[in-house]
Amino acid sequence: MKHNETHISSDSLNWTVLLILLILTTLSILAIKIHLGAFTVALALILASIKVTIVLTYFMHLKFENLLLRLMVGGVFLLFAIVIAITFIDYYYR
Amino acid sequence: MSSNEHSELIDSDTGKMGMWLFLFTELFLFGGLFIVYAVMRSKYAQDFHHAALELNAFVGATNTVVLLVSSMTVAMSLTAIQQKRGGKAIGLIFLTLILAGVFMVNKYFEWGHKIGLHLYPGSDVMKTMPHGEIMFFGLYFMMTGLHALHVIIGGILLTIVIFKIKSGKINAEHYLLQENGALYWHLVDLIWIFLFPLLYLIT
């Protein structure tokens, strides 16, 4: 069956996205030089999460897909975060 | 009655949804390892920091760049097929496969180096190390090992896509398999984006 009139990502969009991802990668590497103690994990995860969101949104085309798919993806990550949080209710308080 | 041919081709939105659901299962598969990582990291923060020094952040960063570029090339291959440029699409996927190969070669040398130093789960050296470092290396091997397996699977999928573009089965009107193969490849990239800082950048 034919694809619907889908958005076609231009090559320049893809190059731009890659550039941003490379910049964020460089930032993550530089960030470890800064001693933030416990927050190093948080910063590393935040930067990784931003990169993941960019890959999902542009390379994996979520920006141009319907809302349902975006809700599903968001829900999946949220569920996983909750499961880790609940696991830590045990480990943190032992 | 003879709707067999009709049912051969799956609607693209349907097929894409199926692939996304499969990706969710892959996310949760790795997720179990991330749970173990989170628990062990919180328990053995110092040991993890120390063990990560054994890893070569440069190689890790190279692999990160390699996968990011390969994500771009496979995304661009979709643009190419949509613009009826099958040759360009094949070229870009081929480039993706080359980059996958580079990744695997790096991985081979990384693992080889550690195994040479007897730094692997169950080894004589490993038994004598601090508990947190044993946990770190266990996670390192299992997470990167499972990831490498998915790089191989993704590579096989994309190779099949190349053949289908060549034969015309994948074209500007019907490219669901290429799209799904690309999605799988991006998943491989996504997982590495999390693995890299958690394993290499905690020094």
Added chain:
Amino acid sequence: MTNSTTQEPLNYLNHKTGLWSWLSSTDHKRIGLLYLYSITIFFCAAAVLGLLMRIEKLTPGQTIMTAQTYNGMFTIHGIIMVFIVVIPGLAAVFGNIMLPIMIGAKDVAFPKLNLFSWYVYISGAFLGLYSQFANGHSPDTGWTFYVPYSAQASSNVVIALTAAFVLGFASILTGLNFIVTIHRMRAPGMTWFRMPLFPWSLYATAWIQILATPIIGITLLMVIAERTFHIGFFDPALGGDPVLYQHLFWIYSHPAVYVMILPAMGVVTEIFPTFSQKPVFGYVPIVFSSMAIALVGYFVWGHHMFTSGISYESRWFFSFLTFLVAIPSAIKVFNWLSTMYGGSVDLKPPLLFAISFIFLFTIGGFTGLTLGSLATNIQLHNTDFVVAHFHYIIFGGMGFAFFAGIHYWFPKIYGRMYNFRWANISWGFLFVGFNLLYFPLFVIGIQGMPRRYFDYDPKFQLGEVLSTIGAFILFIGLIGMISNLVYHSKRGPKASANPWHGVTLEWQIPSPPPHENFDEVPIVTHDPYVFENPFTK
């Protein structure tokens, strides 16, 4: 549609014949039957193992087998029942046969993937069997494979773990197929809230299959890695935590029980309106309850671990959530009863099984709360009370719902009818036998009888003997029920398209259905449970 010649009209059963046409069919109805027959065979095998265990428990000490054999038996009984029978169970059988028809579709979204998942299932099932005989060392870890024992035991644990992994993959593929089918293949006019409640239950179930199963997949791989490479995640000597295994195991295995029960609830939710000739009471609350059970059921796993040494705060959290998740189930019970109230109730075998489902499920549910309460759990954990609880919920709940479903949809599937008296008598044996088999276990459990124990203090013998008698009575019921259905599937009187006067789409097509279900795509214009009779409000 009907014809007057002696030749039967073409339907999905007869349009192609021969074994290969069945083994290569991508028709969801045939695949559902492939699952039905394989699941029935494995169920009978595991039931026989259960019976043998019950015979062993007639006397303290050795009766007919050694302790090692007993441990191997409860392990494989659990593996077969949980992974091969009950988790695929209703979804793989009735989901496959009925889902596309009930939403007005020709087939599922990915028919070839559907057939493939049956082959994955069969491979996993045979791997599980193989673990019993390879090198003669069948696993004795229990189906829960707890570390450290599963990491150290010399038996075929790796084969069993791999079998469970493969079976999980089959479960994922079915769930994936059903989610996409429900999203994309509903007939024109069938909005989400015009979809019948069995498909809704399959939808909730399928999400759990997708999002929970991978966790046990990776956990089993970790145990294999532990055995093979001494990876250490669960080994305190290497810095690991055995309780972490329990967390990971139950993060899947608790939602898995909702995979078992949600379709069961969906089946009875179809039966009650049909046999009361009255719309379901509270359609929307049932929809939201199903989704709520699926979601909240994801957050209660620690109630299997109250005595394992987890923190007080997490015990409190899990107990609280466990009580919360009981609420949507209770809502459903009220809705089922209210559906019957004031209706034109026809106590045919499907309804008989459905009503007994409510009774048995309620006992199972209440005793779940007893176990979910922190104080009482300390006494009851790992006793036969737990065994009785989960058999009431799984066997009394899902099992009886399965029996209800097969008696309900039998005429549609085979185009023939079974014998009602035979079915009712079988039901009697099943119901009496079931309660006699499991209720004494509540009692001796409270009195201190541990589970998975080969031997016991003679003071428990009365309970054990009553239980074994119940097992034999239950067995007579099983033989009666299965033989009734098997015999009449080929030789029963022809059934009409709608013998129960149901109003959902499956009753609007011939029995047995044609290969592509509908001659024309149905257009849906109203809610699913509209009955044209004076008893409708």
